Structure formats: structure tokens, C-alpha cells
Amino acid sequence: MDSVLAWLIITVIKILVILGIVLGIGAYLTLVERKVAAHIQRRPGPMVVGWHGLLQPLADGLKLLTKEDLFPRYGNRFLYNLALVLALVPATLVFAVVPFGPEFETFGIKVKPILTDVNVGLLLVFAFGSMAVFAIALAGWASNSKYALIGSMRKAGIVVSYEVVITFAVMGPIILAGTLSTYEIVQKQIEQKLWYIWLQPIAFVVYMFAVLAEMGRVPFDIQEAEAELVTGFTVEYGGMKFGLFPLVEWYVEGLSLSAIAVVLFLGGWSPINIPFLGFIDPLFFLGPLSPFVWFALKVTLLFLFILWLHWTLPRYRIDQITSTAWKVMLPLTFVNLVLTAVIAPLIWR
Amino acid sequence: MVKKVFEKPLSWLERILFLDFIRGLSITIRHAFRRTITTHYPYEKLTPPKRFRGFFGHKVVNGKEPQPAFDEWVERFKIKVEPGRSRCVVCMLCKRACPVPQLFEIEGEKLPDGRRRVSVFNMNMMLCTFCGFCVDACPVDCLFQSDIHETASYTRKDAVLNLELLERIGRDWQARREDEPDRIWIDDAQRQKLWYENDLKLPEVRR
Amino acid sequence: MEYMALLIFFGVLMAVALLFVFINNLLGPKTPEAMEDYPYECGVPLYDRSAQATFHQGYYLLGLLLLLFDIEAAFLFPWTVVYRYLGVFGFIEMFLFIFILTYGLLYAWRKGALDWQFEEEYF
């Protein structure tokens, strides 16, 4: 009974930490995005609220909270609200299988900094990650606007194409690691002294493309397409409801899928890697905190890279996106799978 | 003659290694770490060019009227000329030229000495498209467009310019800018600094 | 036990999501106006009350293909995990599997099923 209680307390603490990450850091990423976008366009970005706009997300949040709750006239109120729930819940559930660092011991209890280390973690990631499509489809359907409907159908088209690609792209690292658990995959990379990106550059590129598509980031942001669809499926939402969709789609999903990319390809919480030789840790002075810092650093860099892409590239057309997925990405992942199967025995020695 | 410019198709190496992506990314990252070039609008304001077509104003009588025309029109309509007041001769040509004539509300009054003067000149800016036809039509160079571009107001009533306000805008403008040479930007030097100090060049088309 | 944590997390997230749904109703002002809830249509009146119209799907067929390839992926995931213990036999098995399905992909490609199912004029 005592162990159950301890487990419950630890679980609740982990859940609170994840919620803090999702809602706190997620909100502050709006500021990061605006600053990055501004500097790429040689503007200073938000500068007024707080020092260099540091309090801007709070101001935005307050503004969104005190908006009137509007509902489009001929829409479907139940589905309109259900879309919000469906957007937030699966996207955040992905964080349950993201390992933030190695197992550590405090007060005599061993704690894994991962909510649930399940055997099929990766499959859950992609299942939950793709479920965002229902939120968008429902939001588009329930708000009874043609812009929203077109946007949501485009998102469904993208998910159809990239769902296959992403599942095949991650098979390479899984072969090398021989497990589907996210925690174990990182451990295997540390044991084999190898980040899998060195052997899986194709899979990494394909995975990043698929991440951009699932997040709805440029160059695949056609479900929003400010210029033609007036931000697509969110056009009839207002207040915090409007704020939640970009929060979930761009920031929460972006963070979780970047974290999974770090876990699969960049060695999770391990420091800088020299293939087959070992790891160099310039942050050794942080002691036991260093793995967590490494993990956060890698996720941040990857996320900044996605932002950088967003503010550089133009947008593709929907048929170009789907045909890229099926005609370029999918054959590439097949080739990558066979190649990995050939070289994998060398890694297992 | 039309010069046709075609983009060179990507080579296989460029396709595989995403070289065009990398080229674009390198441009954006270089710009990201340079100095910002924008003015922070509510705190820093650029002066618009003299020919800027903003809010309307009435030039006042100050001895710089377009001479043969002004005297002719004053004689024709028997206008009382008061220095420091509007040059308007109540000819209604601006109202005629306007595509939305009901935005003008112009009335003249007869003074005891038999001469006349403009008494009401309201312009409802809610209807105005800033096309400038009225300015072209004005025979005495009275109605003009000033450099005021912050035209927002809190109530609809504030959007109606009356004679007093028009004269005030005109007096202000004449004091500030009437003698300026007619060029596009007042602060060309500042613009040069913004653009050329940061060696911004327009890219050439690859062919 | 591991999945219980997932279930608890799910419950907490449902609560958070419901909070997000109702928070605007609680905190926001209520100033009813005649046209405030009118659907967005670029400032013109709606043509039909319902926008949930039927329109032609360009990627209908891709949905079917997704289904088939996902089933394939479902078979390959156990293989990736146990490949280490299967050796050459496992490699040949997988190679045949992928080969046959690549043929399916090529067939779909040749038949134009991977293309957008529209005429050019619809762009």
C-alpha cells in the first residue's frame, strides 16, 4: 500500500511538471516565435510589455481570457467545444512517453523522469500525434464556415500522406535499438556509443519533413494559409479557444515531436557524441543535472531550427505535398529500411 | 521589348542535398543577427513627404496666394479677404469634383457690408476615399492634403472636419512646410542611412 | 500499472481542456449584439446557411492506400524489434515483404493513383 501511495505521489508530480512545461513553456514559445520571426525580417518584435517584451505572453493570455465567448450562428455547439478537447488531450498525452533524463534516486526512491515507460511508447506517440487531425476536422466542420472546412480537409490530406512516412521513417532507429520503448532507445544509444543520426541521416530528414507536416508548419501549413484561408479552421473561434489551437498545434506538438526526434536520432540526454568512441560532455560541471540540460538544449535547438525553417520557406501546394510524401519520402524510407537491416548486425556487436 | 527570364532548373546534387533550402536558410540567419532597420512607430515617427496625401486642411490668406486667379475669384464672388482666415471662395467646385458629394457641407454667409465669407465647411471623413479630386478642383489653392496620417478617432463625430479645424491644420502646415522644396522624402538622409548603411542590395535575378 | 499513469494523465488533461472550454464564458464580458455571431464570409451575407457542403476529394484514394500501408507497418513493427534474433532468415522475410509491397506502390504510381485526382483546370 505504501508503494502504491509513493507511486501515486510521484505520478502526480510528474503530471504537474509536464503540465507546467506544456502550458508555461508552450505559452512562452509564442514570444520566442515572434522574436525569431521579427529578427529574421529585421524587426525588433515585441518590445513594450516588460524588458524586450518578456511579459508579452502574459498580456496576450489576459487579453484572450477576457474576450467574449462567441459561437458561430449556424454551427454545432457540442462539436465546436469537443474539438478543443480533442486538440489538447492527445497532443499532450504524447509527453507521457518522452524521457527527460536518466533514472535518478531521491529520498531513497528511484525515479524515472518519464511518466510511463511503456513497451510500445513510440507507437503511442504516432497514434496520439496523428489524432490531432480529428480536432481539426471537427473544428472545421462544427464552425460552419467554408474556409474552416477546406482547411480541415487539407489537414486530413496531409496526415494521410505523412502518417505512413513517419511510421516507416522511425523503423531504422528501432531496428538499431531493438525496442519500442523511448527510454530504452536512448539507453541503447548510450551503450552503443552512437547517435543514430550518424547512421540514419535519410530517416532523420524524412522524419523532420513529416514532423513539419504533422505540426502544420511551413512549408506544409496549408491548413492555415493566412493569405488564402484566413487561418483556416480557427476562423470562427475566439478568445482562449482561438489561443489554444496554435498553442497545441504549433508549440505542444512541436515540442513533443522535437523531443521524440531527439530521443530517436540525437541520443536523448547524452552529451556530444563521437561515433563508436564515446561522449564528450562540456557541461560536466553541472553534475547530475547535465543530462537534463543536454536534453532541453537539443530540443530547444531543434525547435529553433523548425522556427527558422518556418520563416524562410514558402508554402507548397497540397498536391505537391501529397505527391512528395508518396513518391519521394516513402521510397526513401523503404531504401533506408533495407540498408539499415543490412548494416544493423555491425552495430550490435 | 520583353526580356524573358527563366529560372535555372535544380541539378540533382542540389535536389538531394537541399542546397536551395540551405541557401535560403543562410540568408535568413544572416539577417537575423543584423541590426533591425524598422522605426518603432508610436515612439519614433518619420516625417512623410511633402506630397503626402493625408488629412485635409484649408490654407489661410497670407500673401502667397496664386495671384491672378485668387483676385479674379474673390472679385467674382465678392469674398471678404481676411488675413489669417481661410482662402475659401465658396465656389463649390470641390463638392462637384467629389465622387461622394454628400461628404461636403459648405455654406457661405453674407456680411453686413455686402461681401461674403465661408461660414460652414464640414468634411465627413468617414466617406472620404482620399482621391484628391477636390484638391485638384480648388481654383485658389485653398483645400489641400496635409501630412497628417494618424487619422483615427474614438467617435464618429470626431471624424468630421469643420472649418476651424481645417484652418488650424492649414496654418500649422503653412508654418512648417510651405517653403520646403518639393521632394519625395523630407529625411532622405535618414532613409539613406537606414538602407545603405546596412548594405542592403536588391538581389539580381539568376539566369 | 504503467497504463494507470496514462489514464490519470488523461483525466487531468480532460479537466484542463474543459477548463479551457468554459473559461471564456466565465471571465469574458457578455455584450449581445445582433450580428456578432454571424459566420465569417468576407463581409457579404451567406449564400447558404450550412457550409457543410459536398465537395470533391482529391486524395480519397490516398486514404485507402494509407490504410494498407499502415497495416503493413503494423506487421513490420514486431519485426524491427526481434530482427536481432532472426538473423539472415529475418532479413529475407522482410525483404520479400517489402519487395511485394513496393510492387504495389509502383502499381499505384503507374496507374496515377498517387496523383491529385483532379483535372488541371481545378487548380
Add this chain to the structure above:
Amino acid sequence: MIQWLVFFLFSGIAVLSALGVVFLPNPIYVILALLSVLVSVAGLFFIAGAELVGAIQLLIYAVAVTVFYVFVLTAVPWEKAIKKDPFYRVEGLISFPLVLALYVEMVLVFLIGVSVSPKGQFRELITKFGNTEVVGAILFSKYFLAFELVSLVLLIGMIGAVIIGRKEAQTYEDHSS
């Protein structure tokens, strides 16, 4: 104890949503109810310890199949779809014995399967190696022929899908021209 509680929760949701799939008039509610059924059945799998099946249930049924139905949604003529009167009464009557036969078959297979299934032989293996590994080991050694045949079945399915899908597109072109 708590396992049973969660089991009854999920199975209750599954049964209720299945009833919804059958009786709800609006197609989008039907799809939502179907999603709810699939997710709660995945939850049942997770409780029973069949992690791989549960995850694949989520990946294939809850995402791929249901997204496909979302596509179908936009191809439905709405004026007809929302009407409540039954369209296919005769077909329903004809198919009823078939559905009944299917259910009887399912029950039979279930009972026979329970009687001949290995009684807990794999329990230790699963706790030792994990669900996915055991499934993979059995699938790729004992049943490898079935596995290869599956690829053929999938190929046939793909070709059928392409042929049917293309035909529809051609008729569409015929109409438009």
C-alpha cells in the same frame, strides 16, 4: 480490483458508443462514436496486457480508418444524410440473417479458441521479454508463411483499391466533360 473497475469503465463506454454508431442519425456523430469505440477497445487491450495490439488498434483503426471516414464525410450529400427515415430497409432485412450468422460464428470461434488456447504458457515469456518481442518471435518463426501471404493479400487489396478508386475518378471526368 481497480483493474476491473477500469475494465468496466472502458467496456461500458465501448458498448454505449457502439449503440451510438448504430442509432445516431448524423454521420459525423456516427464517426465520433466509432472513434470512441475504437479508443475504448484499445484501452481494453491495454488492460489485458496486449500492449502491441492496443497500440496498433490506435494507430490503424483510430487514425487510418477513421480519417478515411472523415474523407467520406465530405462526399456525403448532406440533405440526404441527415434525414432520419431508413433508406436501405430491404437490404437491412436481407442482411440480418448474415449478421446473425457472423455473430454466431464469432461466439463459436471464441469458445473454441478459449478451449484450445495455450493456458498461460506465454505469461512468463511476456513478462520477461515484453509483448512486442513475443509476438514478433512467434510471427516470424512459426507463422512466417502466413506473414508472407499477408503481403500478397495486402498487394491484392492495394490493386483493388487503385482499380476501384480510379474508376470513380474516370466517371467523374466523364460527367464533367
